[in-house]
Amino acid sequence: MEKLSETYFDDSVTPREHAIFELGIKLAAIFHLMMGTPVINDPEVVKSICEGIVSSISCQPFVARVDISLKPGQRGREFKYTKRHEFDYTSVNETNLVAEVEVKYSGWLAVGRVEWVSDLGYPLMYIKEIHQLSEN
Amino acid sequence: MEKLSETYFDDSVTPREHAIFELGIKLAAIFHLMMGTPVINDPEVVKSICEGIVSSISCQPFVARVDISLKPGQRGREFKYTKRHEFDYTSVNETNLVAEVEVKYSGWLAVGRVEWVSDLGYPLMYIKEIHQLSEN
Amino acid sequence: MEKLSETYFDDSVTPREHAIFELGIKLAAIFHLMMGTPVINDPEVVKSICEGIVSSISCQPFVARVDISLKPGQRGREFKYTKRHEFDYTSVNETNLVAEVEVKYSGWLAVGRVEWVSDLGYPLMYIKEIHQLSEN
Amino acid sequence: MEKLSETYFDDSVTPREHAIFELGIKLAAIFHLMMGTPVINDPEVVKSICEGIVSSISCQPFVARVDISLKPGQRGREFKYTKRHEFDYTSVNETNLVAEVEVKYSGWLAVGRVEWVSDLGYPLMYIKEIHQLSEN
Numbered sequence: 001m002e003k004l005s006e007t008y009f010d011d012s013v014t015p016r017e018h019a020i021f022e023l024g025i026k027l028a029a030i031f032h033l034m035m036g037t038p039v040i041n042d043p044e045v046v047k048s049i050c051e052g053i054v055s056s057i058s059c060q061p062f063v064a065r066v067d068i069s070l071k072p073g074q075r076g077r078e079f080k081y082t083k084r085h086e087f088d089y090t091s092v093n094e095t096n097l098v099a100e101v102e103v104k105y106s107g108w109l110a111v112g113r114v115e116w117v118s119d120l121g122y123p124l125m126y127i128k129e130i131h132q133l134s135e136n
Numbered sequence: 137m138e139k140l141s142e143t144y145f146d147d148s149v150t151p152r153e154h155a156i157f158e159l160g161i162k163l164a165a166i167f168h169l170m171m172g173t174p175v176i177n178d179p180e181v182v183k184s185i186c187e188g189i190v191s192s193i194s195c196q197p198f199v200a201r202v203d204i205s206l207k208p209g210q211r212g213r214e215f216k217y218t219k220r221h222e223f224d225y226t227s228v229n230e231t232n233l234v235a236e237v238e239v240k241y242s243g244w245l246a247v248g249r250v251e252w253v254s255d256l257g258y259p260l261m262y263i264k265e266i267h268q269l270s271e272n
Numbered sequence: 273m274e275k276l277s278e279t280y281f282d283d284s285v286t287p288r289e290h291a292i293f294e295l296g297i298k299l300a301a302i303f304h305l306m307m308g309t310p311v312i313n314d315p316e317v318v319k320s321i322c323e324g325i326v327s328s329i330s331c332q333p334f335v336a337r338v339d340i341s342l343k344p345g346q347r348g349r350e351f352k353y354t355k356r357h358e359f360d361y362t363s364v365n366e367t368n369l370v371a372e373v374e375v376k377y378s379g380w381l382a383v384g385r386v387e388w389v390s391d392l393g394y395p396l397m398y399i400k401e402i403h404q405l406s407e408n
Numbered sequence: 409m410e411k412l413s414e415t416y417f418d419d420s421v422t423p424r425e426h427a428i429f430e431l432g433i434k435l436a437a438i439f440h441l442m443m444g445t446p447v448i449n450d451p452e453v454v455k456s457i458c459e460g461i462v463s464s465i466s467c468q469p470f471v472a473r474v475d476i477s478l479k480p481g482q483r484g485r486e487f488k489y490t491k492r493h494e495f496d497y498t499s500v501n502e503t504n505l506v507a508e509v510e511v512k513y514s515g516w517l518a519v520g521r522v523e524w525v526s527d528l529g530y531p532l533m534y535i536k537e538i539h540q541l542s543e544n
Contacts, residue, residue: 002222004527008534017428017535020421021520024432025533032440033173035308035363038165038195045191052188055181059174061222085137086197087394091307093365112429119412122359125433126416127425137392144389144398149292153399156289157384160296161397168304171444171499223530227443229501248293253280256273258495261297262280263289273493305445310437310467317463324460327453331446333494358410358469 002061015106020127022062023112026101027125030057030068031114037092039070046070049092057101064109065102071116072096094123107133138197151242156263158198159248162237163261166193166204167250173228175206182206185228193237200245201238207252208232230259243269274333287378292399294334295384298373299397302329302340303386309364311342318342321364329373336381337374343388344368366395379405410469423514428535430470431520434509435533438465438476439522445500447478454478457500465509472517473510479524480504502531515541 009018030053039049050068057066070092090096098115111129116122145154166189175185186204193202206228226232234251247265252258281290306325311317322340329338342364362368370387383401388394417426438461447457458476465474478500498504506523519537524530 005223005525005530005532005534008525008532008536010535010537012538013428013535017425020425021428021432021533021535024429025436028433028436029174029440032308032437036304036366037169037189038192040195045195048191049188052185052191053173055184055188056174059176059181059225087137087141087392087396089195091366094308094363117413117416120359122413124359124413124416125429126413127418127421127429128416129418130420141389141392141394141396141398144396144400146399146401148402149399153289153292156285157292157296157397157399160293161300164297164300165304168301168444172440172502223528223532227502230444230499253277256277256495258277260277260280260495261293262277263282263285263293264280265282266284273495277495301446309441309461310464312467317467320463321460324457324463325445327456327460328446331448331453331497359413361467 016108016110016130016132019062019103019105019108019110020130022103022105023101023110023127024125026057026060026063026066026103027099027112027114029060030066030099030101031094031097031123031125033057034068034092034097035094038089039092040089041072062103062105063101064104066099067101068097068099070096071098097123100128104133109133152244152246152266152268155198155239155241155244155246156266158239158241159237159246159263160261162193162196162199162202162239163235163248163250165196166202166235166237167230167233167259167261169193170204170228170233171230174225175228176225177208198239198241199237200240202235203237204233204235206232207234233259236264240269245269288380288382288402288404291334291375291377291380291382292402294375294377295373295382295399296397298329298332298335298338298375299371299384299386301332302338302371302373303366303369303395303397305329306340306364306369307366310361311364312361313344334375334377335373336376338371339373340369340371342368343370369395372400376405381405424516424518424538424540427470427511427513427516427518428538430511430513431509431518431535432533434465434468434471434474434511435507435520435522437468438474438507438509439502439505439531439533441465442476442500442505443502446497447500448497449480470511470513471509472512474507475509476505476507478504479506505531508536512541517541
């Protein structure tokens with residue numbers, strides 16, 4: 001199946017580049033699956049929400065590792081700390097989501113990350129690391 | 137806060153009706169949060185994905201109980217049973233999602249459900265039960 | 273089909289209540305479909321995004337009217353006004369989305385709305401109006 | 409801002425690779441934004457939904473072109489052709505979505521596509537073409 005899928009790709013695409021492509025896909029999938037998900041600042045709730053998406057994304061092709069956490073939001077969208085009344089919660093948004101994904105493809109390991117970068121005012125997705133695996 | 141929110145509602149809306157309104161909101165929130173979420177037919181993966189959304193929806197106003205499960209999909213979209221190759225997985229869709237929500241509002245308990253109804257060819261959301269609570 | 277779907281509902285649910293239930297579903301569907309959608313403060317872009325979701329939600333059962341707009345966001349999440357650089361845009365979030373839906377069900381008209389309510393710090397969904405239609 | 413964002417990337421990442429990374433991000437963003445969006449087989453409705461997402465994704469960094477269409481679904485999920493009754497519609501799913509994105513980054517043009525590939529039973533995202541731009 002992996003061979004069949006490769007026939008769709010431009011011939012010039014290398015395994016390293018394919019790994020990078022898959023990394024972009026996974027980061028954006030996490031981001032858009034999670035935006036708007038209700039959440040409170042209870043560690044158990046945060047853990048459960050993050051674990052669900054980790055389990056889900058781990059089903060996707062070439063995923064070797066996924067870590068997801070939620071940091072206190074910025075720009076006035078801090079986590080609310082107790083559910084003091086019925087409306088006292090927030091949702092996953094571009095300022096509080098932090099995710100790191102590791103993709104393995106044909107001997108290459110690519111590590112990517114998405115997190116809010118204050119200087120950009122933007123939830124930047126970037127390639128943190130990429131290198132060839134010694135074996136396999 | 138609950139009192140303040142009520143001032144936005146049409147005066148004729150009863151607590152029973154308000155409970156029903158909240159029930160519709162919760163069922164649709166679950167449905168649209170989960171559509172397209174990657175999943176395989178591994179009970180641990182399914183459990184983790186469902187628990188994440190249960191935790192999330194439980195943060196929302198007036199939610200007393202949430203149960204979510206995934207049944208084998210229909211119309212050619214059955215769960216794939218092993219991850220035999222990288223593309224061997226499916227995603228949450230309108231045929232495999234089953235969710236039940238219980239809302240409590242001002243002495244009323246409303247129970248709603250969304251599940252695929254083959255005779256309708258549709259993921260029907262419906263009010264399964266509604267009654268007044270004896271106390272509180 | 274409508275008759276068949278009614279058999280799933282608790283017998284005590286009235287047409288008026290059914291209209292209210294459907295209203296809750298539609299408001300939450302709009303909300304969760306749109307969260308995280310990239311957008312800039314160009315009226316053409318905003319119009320196009322809103323029209324797409326209006327068209328989509330109008331396919332759903334019992335929908336008589338849908339209006340969606342985006343207002344300048346709050347809490348530091350204002351629309352960015354020009355795409356001065358590649359990262360200069362925002363996304364639909366709970367502070368900028370405004371939607372109004374009209375549902376008709378068995379002689380009842382229900383109008384609902386979702387919009388950010390500063391006093392609640394919350395994107396409140398509420399029943400703005402509900403009344404019986406004179407005819408049909 | 410673009411320069412600042414580059415400081416987050418692994419030093420070994422080339423402009424060509426960066427273009428590929430952005431391409432993966434955009435394809436997955438389209439896919440996950442659209443999954444579960446209600447739709448009927450009315451060309452006007454389809455056009456409006458697709459145009460909304462084209463407008464939205466065009467706000468994202470480095471996007472030069474976006475085309476989105478919906479083809480008749482497969483595996484029993486064909487478009488329903490008329491809204492004969494209230495439940496007669498479907499939603500965007502992995503079998504009917506077709507999208508093509510063009511990204512320009514530092515002199516490189518990358519074209520990617522997502523569409524259902526029957527032989528894989530999978531909505532494959534792939535790099536259709538990548539080449540250096542003669543100028544700029």
